[in-house]
Amino acid sequence: MLRGIDPLLSPDLLHLLASMGHGDDLALVDANHPAETIAGQTRSRHLIRLPGLAMGRVARAVLSVLPIDDFEPDPLRRMEVVGNPGVLPTVQEEVLAEMRAALGPAARLAGIERFAFYEAAKKSFGVVQIGDPRPYGCFLLRKGVIAGEPG
């Protein structure tokens, strides 16, 4: 436990988030996702597991510290429903609500087709698998920058 840091951000998850840089994607995936297979091909090869939690709650914790890239139009992405790519299931609506709470009402989730998501996730920095069993709870969040002065 640390002061001012969401207690879902475990030592390993904090380390992963702090190790990412500008343009690196974080994959948040649901309980059915082939997370071990995907994570083994990511930059860090790390898979962090958070069993028993809802995806929106974890998104809130991650967004409490992770800056989101504002250099490009779609730093936030979701896996599209097969056969119904325009529909957001409840789990995606919940995560989008957290994104809007953290980033403002203009935040949006771009869709990616299922197999394209797998390929994009393999190019991510690392994977967090949440024990949320709802299908299509799969997201990519691209890290942004925090500018400042040294010291």
Place this chain on the structure above:
Amino acid sequence: MLRGIDPLLSPDLLHLLASMGHGDDLALVDANHPAETIAGQTRSRHLIRLPGLAMGRVARAVLSVLPIDDFEPDPLRRMEVVGNPGVLPTVQEEVLAEMRAALGPAARLAGIERFAFYEAAKKSFGVVQIGDPRPYGCFLLRKGVIAGEPG
């Protein structure tokens, strides 16, 4: 870089601080301390190096997230000056000022004789060596608790 987290808290240092639990000590030591030798005997065996920084600045970063133990009278300790145990050198005064800023004006630094400090540091969770060359920049900070509800 992460939102709301002091940028001196590197991935490895965040991981170390978040991994500590109630009653674990963190050793902050100066540039001349035998940190490698001491760290190898600590619980985590981790030595994290922060070159080029002043001890007070690092103490401020650590205290921005680390809760301090309030179950005992002296969770904050310093190495005593050899031959002059009651005097606080400037580096210790600077760290004490950061402690009082973070924890309140009652915060105090208990003294430990040099070789007793080495033995206590070996029992700490891990060591952070700061590139501050001023002698007696050696401290032990005992982690406290953050109570709450699950979820």
